[in-house]
Structures are given as structure tokens and as C-alpha cells.
Amino acid sequence: MKWEGNRQSDNVEDRRGSGGSFGVGGRGIGVGSVVIALVAWGVFGINPLTTLGLLAGSGQTQVAHQAPARQPPANDRDAAFVSTVLASTEDAWQQVFAAAGARYQPPRLVLYRGATPTACGTGQAAMGPxxxxxxxxVYLDMDFFDTLSRQLGAPGEFARAYVIxxxxxxxxQTLLGTTQKVDALRGRISQREQNALSVRVELQADCYAGIWAHQSQRAKQWLEQGDLESAINAAAQIGDDHLQREQSGVARPDxxxxxTSAQRQRWFLTGYKSGSVAACDTFGAQSL
Ligand SMILES: [Zn+2]
Known part of the structure; x- marks a missing residue:
């Protein structure tokens, strides 16, 4: 992936140096427990803290006092990569929104180590990004990239970019109101139905990642041989069926x-080939 030299984002917040200002954790979480947590809470979950019950009531948790947001140091290659990918998501979505007559408001991305306060409760590296x-x-402990390549069998820069x-x-999904609609349903349906809904949310995020890949490739022509395969492989390695079989030998679809791996690959490719938000309607799809 030829990412160097492209624009970097101003929306990266580097909290990695702020150790001590927030008391939890550090880097003591073993990779084994990371993988187990990823299986338990889902890889790349939307707000996994909800499942931990940390969002009690209001949905807003007081964020602990923090030093002012800092940008990563210029000589940090991994941070530069993340920042470049984030900038490309800004460009891609700005285009998609503009084409629909809307304005895209980009998210911020927080780099942290171990644990950090968030409006959703304490973010922990064990949850994955x-x-x-x-x-x-978006919260990212870049140690996850090692987990992704070594433990989850998904190496490659484009696989990392896909995660972001x-x-x-x-x-x-939040800007489009999808997150809010899904949250409103959660309290009124069974666990099984919630899981099924969550699958559609996640596959749509995979499809949107495909839209980013489509748009950024069209603008930058930055994919190299094997890049697309590395993202598709990542999608396969983090399918629920695959992770559960790795962990316990069996997959329990409910x-x-x-x-599944096949579904995650399919929806990423749907976004990649079409570049279209309408094509990513996982909620309306008869078959996933
Ligand atoms: Zn997700």
C-alpha cells in the first residue's frame, strides 16, 4: 500500500504519553486475553462498553480530566500511517456525503495504550479498536496491529487500514442515524434478536469500509499487489464462525x-465494488 506522502489528518489525538494521568492498566494485558476478549465482545465492536453495562442510564459518562489533546510526533511511522488512513476516510466520506448534498463531519481518532477514559466508559485495549x-x-491501541497480524493471522497494511x-x-452509521435506531431497539428485543441485529450493523460497517477502499483507490491508486487480498483475509480471520472455532472448536450461529467470514468478505467487497451507500443496506437484505 503506497500511503506515504499522502495527506495526514488533524483529527488524531495522541494519549500514549499520558501514562499516569489515568490510573488503569498500562500494557499488562496478555495477547491471549486480548484474543479471548475479542471473541467475547466481538472484534471491532461498536461500543463494546454497552455490553459491559458501563453505560448505565444516561449514556454519558463523565470523562476524567485529561491533558490537552496532542498530535503524534512527526517521526512516528505507525502513527503517520494511521493518520494518513484517517485522512483518506475523511476525503472519501466527504465526497460521498457531498454527492448526496450533505456535509461530512469527521470523527476524531484517539491513540492510547492500555486504557483510556471515553464517553462510553473506560476503553481497554483488550476490547480491540x-x-x-x-x-x-475511534479508539485505537496500536498494539492491536500486532495481535491482528500474529494472533489473528491478518498481516498487511491494508488489513490495518480496513480496521480503521x-x-x-x-x-x-451514527451520522446517518442508524446507530440511534438500533440502540432504541435493543431494550425491546431478545438477546438472540439483538445478536442478529448486531450482525447487520457490523456487516454494514464492513461494507462502508469497502466504500472507503473504493473511493480512496479511485483517488490515489495506492493499492499494490496483494493489498485487497490482505483486507479480504482480515475479514475472514475475524468472522465469528472462524474465531469461535479457533477458540472452542465449535461455532454457535445464534x-x-x-x-461469518464469508459474510464479512462479501459485504466488504459489496462496498468496494459499488462504492455506494445504498448497496450497503444490510438491514433490508433478504440474505446476508
Ligand atoms: Zn464493528
């Missing part, structure tokens, strides 16, 4: 919250 609708921020684009997809 996630998006918090309450403060409209998927989280931004949840932001787009507990799926993100979709």
Missing part, C-alpha cells in the same frame, strides 16, 4: 454478533 458514539471518537475504515464506518 472501537468507536464510541457518545464522543464520536470499519470503525469510521460506525461513525458514518451467538454471532459480527457475521
Amino acid at each position: 472501537f468507536y464510541c458514539p457518545g464522543d464520536r471518537k 475504515a470499519h470503525e469510521v464506518g460506525h461513525h458514518v 451467538t454471532f454478533t459480527h457475521g
